Amino acid sequence: MEWTREKRYLPYSKWNAEELLDLQAEAANSDYQMRYHLRPISGLINDPNGFSYFNNEYHVFYQSYPFGAVHGLKSWVHFKSNDLVHWTNLGLAVKPDTKTDSHGAYSGSAKEINGKLFLIYTGNHRDQNWIRTPYQISAWMDKNGKVEDKKVLFKNPDNITEHFRDPQILEKDGNYYAILGAQDKAQKHGHIDVWKSSDLENWEELGFLNFSDEEMGYMIECPNLVQVDGHPTLIFCPQGLDKSIADYQNIYPNMYVTGSKIDFEQCQLTNPSKLQNFDDGFDVYATQAFNMPDGTAYAISWIGLPDTTYPTDKENWANCLSQVKKLSFKDGKLLQQPVDAIKTLRRNEENVDGQTIKENTTGQYELKIKIKPNQAGTLYLAANNDLSQNIALKFDTKQGQLILDRSKAGKVSVSYGETRQIALEGNSELDLDIFVDHSVIEVFVNNGEHVMTGRFFTNPDCQRIIFDHEIDYTGKFWNMESTM
Amino acid sequence: MEWTREKRYLPYSKWNAEELLDLQAEAANSDYQMRYHLRPISGLINDPNGFSYFNNEYHVFYQSYPFGAVHGLKSWVHFKSNDLVHWTNLGLAVKPDTKTDSHGAYSGSAKEINGKLFLIYTGNHRDQNWIRTPYQISAWMDKNGKVEDKKVLFKNPDNITEHFRDPQILEKDGNYYAILGAQDKAQKHGHIDVWKSSDLENWEELGFLNFSDEEMGYMIECPNLVQVDGHPTLIFCPQGLDKSIADYQNIYPNMYVTGSKIDFEQCQLTNPSKLQNFDDGFDVYATQAFNMPDGTAYAISWIGLPDTTYPTDKENWANCLSQVKKLSFKDGKLLQQPVDAIKTLRRNEENVDGQTIKENTTGQYELKIKIKPNQAGTLYLAANNDLSQNIALKFDTKQGQLILDRSKAGKVSVSYGETRQIALEGNSELDLDIFVDHSVIEVFVNNGEHVMTGRFFTNPDCQRIIFDHEIDYTGKFWNMESTM
Numbered sequence: 001m002e003w004t005r006e007k008r009y010l011p012y013s014k015w016n017a018e019e020l021l022d023l024q025a026e027a028a029n030s031d032y033q034m035r036y037h038l039r040p041i042s043g044l045i046n047d048p049n050g051f052s053y054f055n056n057e058y059h060v061f062y063q064s065y066p067f068g069a070v071h072g073l074k075s076w077v078h079f080k081s082n083d084l085v086h087w088t089n090l091g092l093a094v095k096p097d098t099k100t101d102s103h104g105a106y107s108g109s110a111k112e113i114n115g116k117l118f119l120i121y122t123g124n125h126r127d128q129n130w131i132r133t134p135y136q137i138s139a140w141m142d143k144n145g146k147v148e149d150k151k152v153l154f155k156n157p158d159n160i161t162e163h164f165r166d167p168q169i170l171e172k173d174g175n176y177y178a179i180l181g182a183q184d185k186a187q188k189h190g191h192i193d194v195w196k197s198s199d200l201e202n203w204e205e206l207g208f209l210n211f212s213d214e215e216m217g218y219m220i221e222c223p224n225l226v227q228v229d230g231h232p233t234l235i236f237c238p239q240g241l242d243k244s245i246a247d248y249q250n251i252y253p254n255m256y257v258t259g260s261k262i263d264f265e266q267c268q269l270t271n272p273s274k275l276q277n278f279d280d281g282f283d284v285y286a287t288q289a290f291n292m293p294d295g296t297a298y299a300i301s302w303i304g305l306p307d308t309t310y311p312t313d314k315e316n317w318a319n320c321l322s323q324v325k326k327l328s329f330k331d332g333k334l335l336q337q338p339v340d341a342i343k344t345l346r347r348n349e350e351n352v353d354g355q356t357i358k359e360n361t362t363g364q365y366e367l368k369i370k371i372k373p374n375q376a377g378t379l380y381l382a383a384n385n386d387l388s389q390n391i392a393l394k395f396d397t398k399q400g401q402l403i404l405d406r407s408k409a410g411k412v413s414v415s416y417g418e419t420r421q422i423a424l425e426g427n428s429e430l431d432l433d434i435f436v437d438h439s440v441i442e443v444f445v446n447n448g449e450h451v452m453t454g455r456f457f458t459n460p461d462c463q464r465i466i467f468d469h470e471i472d473y474t475g476k477f478w479n480m481e482s483t484m
Numbered sequence: 485m486e487w488t489r490e491k492r493y494l495p496y497s498k499w500n501a502e503e504l505l506d507l508q509a510e511a512a513n514s515d516y517q518m519r520y521h522l523r524p525i526s527g528l529i530n531d532p533n534g535f536s537y538f539n540n541e542y543h544v545f546y547q548s549y550p551f552g553a554v555h556g557l558k559s560w561v562h563f564k565s566n567d568l569v570h571w572t573n574l575g576l577a578v579k580p581d582t583k584t585d586s587h588g589a590y591s592g593s594a595k596e597i598n599g600k601l602f603l604i605y606t607g608n609h610r611d612q613n614w615i616r617t618p619y620q621i622s623a624w625m626d627k628n629g630k631v632e633d634k635k636v637l638f639k640n641p642d643n644i645t646e647h648f649r650d651p652q653i654l655e656k657d658g659n660y661y662a663i664l665g666a667q668d669k670a671q672k673h674g675h676i677d678v679w680k681s682s683d684l685e686n687w688e689e690l691g692f693l694n695f696s697d698e699e700m701g702y703m704i705e706c707p708n709l710v711q712v713d714g715h716p717t718l719i720f721c722p723q724g725l726d727k728s729i730a731d732y733q734n735i736y737p738n739m740y741v742t743g744s745k746i747d748f749e750q751c752q753l754t755n756p757s758k759l760q761n762f763d764d765g766f767d768v769y770a771t772q773a774f775n776m777p778d779g780t781a782y783a784i785s786w787i788g789l790p791d792t793t794y795p796t797d798k799e800n801w802a803n804c805l806s807q808v809k810k811l812s813f814k815d816g817k818l819l820q821q822p823v824d825a826i827k828t829l830r831r832n833e834e835n836v837d838g839q840t841i842k843e844n845t846t847g848q849y850e851l852k853i854k855i856k857p858n859q860a861g862t863l864y865l866a867a868n869n870d871l872s873q874n875i876a877l878k879f880d881t882k883q884g885q886l887i888l889d890r891s892k893a894g895k896v897s898v899s900y901g902e903t904r905q906i907a908l909e910g911n912s913e914l915d916l917d918i919f920v921d922h923s924v925i926e927v928f929v930n931n932g933e934h935v936m937t938g939r940f941f942t943n944p945d946c947q948r949i950i951f952d953h954e955i956d957y958t959g960k961f962w963n964m965e966s967t968m
Binding site: 011012013014015018019020021022024025028029031035065066078082083086088089090091092093095144145146176199344481482483484 | 495496497498499500502503504505506508509512513515519550551562566567570572573574575576577579628630828936937946966967968
């Protein structure tokens with residue numbers, strides 16, 4: 001089947017229900033499907049949207065195209081949770097059903113305001129000549145999940161191209177602010193544009209946020225500001241960023257800077273740090289974070305990348321969201337840690353030792369190990385007997401190095417490299433908290449100083465976990481309960 | 485909208501995907517929706533089908549009509565589990581896609597045979613004059629959930645009317661047997677018809693099962709034989725049963741008899757007990773049970789009844805399945821108990837005492853209490869402040885009586901009575917393990933000697949639990965985690 005433009009933007013009402021039920025069953029039955037990560041009910045998902053706390057529950061939406069593994073006509077699908085681990089699927093929430101979001105209800109954010117959930121997102125409109133207009137739209141969701149009262153708030157100002165999207169709603173000192181990804185018309189550079197409103201209806205542009213002296217490539221997507229233990233932290237996706245500014249290997253990076261203070265009125269993040277990769281693996285993008293009323297910061301990421309194909313495309317579904325990560329600051333470092341409630345998924349705890357950790361897993365587990373200092377070796381996961389298939393963690397606790405290697409992990413894109421590497425302190429113990437969910441691996445390194453996330457596609461029956469030789473370590477293994 | 489015959493039997497491909505997505509969201513967002521019971525993804529569900537153990541996992545399907553709260557064109561929707569509590573939705577599995585199941589892939593059963601799951605079900609066919617032919621059909625499901633190789637095995641023999649359905653596959657002494665609900669042509673009475681095959685392809689009728697001297701009304705649905713601690717136990721749904729034979733109040737009962745021995749060749753259940761209600765509440769029907777390889781017996785029920793409407797019909801969804809119940813025999817009594825893994829859903833354990841147990845629940849909880857002997861009173865659940873809305877348990881531990889009263893539990897059918905009553909031993913402690921899931925209550929009485937199950941529809945904000953006066957009891961309360 002050819003994914004023509006016409007087909008990708010066909011209204012949902014022109015697809016038939018049997019096709020959708022078949023696509024839902026196909027996604028659900030895949031051996032590569034995630035069972036404790038938020039996954040597509042059918043088709044393709046991308047950015048998390050509207051990650052928030054409302055009516056005493058956590059909420060998250062994701063960008064969804066229900067009819068195949070392509071970026072077609074997008075909508076928001078809604079999930080809620082009491083613990084950030086067990087999610088209830090509440091289904092399609094924001095539809096592309098007005099003229100101003102006719103070609104997609106694109107990414108945005110949410111915040112509880114006066115007992116309702118305020119949504120702000122980008123409506124993607126194309127005219128007959130396929131000229132795009134991005135509308136920034138608000139809507140309100142009530143406690144029964146009903147989204148209504150869509151209203152266009154503003155369009156791209158004259159100095160910004162059609163690349164103007166992904167509003168994040170923020171509140172400070174009694175005013176509302178929105179930050180958006182933008183491309184200026186003059187130089188075609190990426191920016192974060194700041195807007196202000198006192199009533200959520202009338203908005204004025206304050207200008208581009210000053211957070212770096214460097215040029216941010218040709219576009220910034222998904223800007224997201226969150227307070228982490230008092231540090232304003234700006235997470236964003238620069239596209240076309242020069243690698244001399246910040247090193248990265250993915251097609252587009254998901255980066256962050258921290259500062260000492262955010263001043264929206266002056267469009268200033270004070271004392272910005274240098275750019276750093278938010279995740280040190282292969283497939284994290286469009287991370288969205290928010291602060292709880294008590295200040296706790298939680299983040300969730302799209303595991304997937306723009307302009308990238310994956311093997312499950314041929315099964316008509318693609319991508320997932322990451323587990324929720326709790327953000328904190330320690331010794332000047334941003335830490336990302338699993339939320340406590342993830343432990344409620346653990347079943348059948350085992351202490352593990354020896355060269356072979358498991359001969360046969362279910363593909364759905366947590367492995368937490370501490371590797372003693374001054375050793376080098378390889379931990380193979382999702383491996384077969386002759387190790388011709390595996391996803392590998394190559395560690396050196398003398399020099400201080402960790403490599404995630406998916407060169408033997410099935411048909412994943414090789415254009416952007418098959419390994420990701422991080423430097424660690426030498427002569428030190430290495431703490432790895434590894435979460436595997438069929439075709440996703442998330443490795444929390446040294447209590448969250450780094451996270452390495454990746455998709456992998458070894459054969460589903462490759463389920464060994466084994467070191468390449470005897471290693472001095474301690475560890476625990478759990479099967480993880482399904483939540484999806 | 486009028487549910488014409490044409491509309492109810494419209495092929496799934498004639499509905500549009502947006503309608504289905506809307507129906508799925510509407511069902512998911514309902515305040516009355518179940519969160520730890522198997523519930524409709526959209527539309528109406530009824531009988532559990534194919535409850536079985538296959539490929540080291542538990543499987544169950546349910547009868548589904550995805551497009552509204554009516555009995556339209558039925559299919560099977562598939563779920564699997566590792567623990568009988570956390571279920572993974574695998575979507576549409578058996579479709580009405582051949583001539584012989586053109587008007588519904590009706591109820592049936594499943595059993596692992598030679599590394600695949602053998603399915604047997606009733607294909608419902610109607611001709612142009614709306615004359616019905618029931619075909620008994622087999623199919624095979626592989627480990628990836630793919631159902632194929634549909635084959636018609638047999639039709640109703642000359643002495644049986646079009647009411648011939650719900651085959652259960654059984655194996656004994658190297659032969660396969662199927663038992664089916666049937667109505668004879670001569671007298672229009674209900675029967676259980678026994679069939680035999682050595683190869684699952686060629687089948688011969690052995691005749692009606694002899695398990696009672698009484699007439700079983702005009703039809704028997706959903707016959708199900710299971711071994712419970714060595715006692716062959718026949719669970720079935722007689723329609724039109726004379727109440728002098730066995731007392732019941734529901735429109736149609738779900739009953740069981742036990743015997744000392746089952747002899748399929750002689751069509752004989754030896755030493756049958758009298759008929760007893762499987763559940764002592766309002767809404768249990770079509771219970772399906774099976775034996776694990778080690779003999780353990782598990783049962784699951786439809787919570788819902790034929791020819792009955794519920795308030796959520798106007799939200800376009802209806803019914804759910806019960807929690808899984810472990811069956812055992814003790815002192816000549818059939819016991820039904822929650823499975824151990826249900827405890828993994830418990831959160832926030834509290835000891836409870838006093839007249840008021842909770843002022844405000846989430847509608848999703850387990851309450852386990854022991855009421856001391858020689859007391860009478862009422863426990864109100866899902867109650868509001870003035871108790872004008874509630875579902876009530878009226879107990880008398882002196883005389884030995886328990887009543888489930890839903891007369892103030894919202895708009896539920898009153899035609900078949902608003903209370904259900906059981907007799908208990910007098911002067912004895914009463915042990916109640918009460919599971920509430922928004923609009924479902926399941927009360928396990930005295931460690932499973934009785935189960936009282938019912939739907940209720942008090943306003944969603946009615947969330948008090950309170951006794952009518954001070955009662956001498958001990959108890960524990962847990963919030964229950966969502967699984968759906």
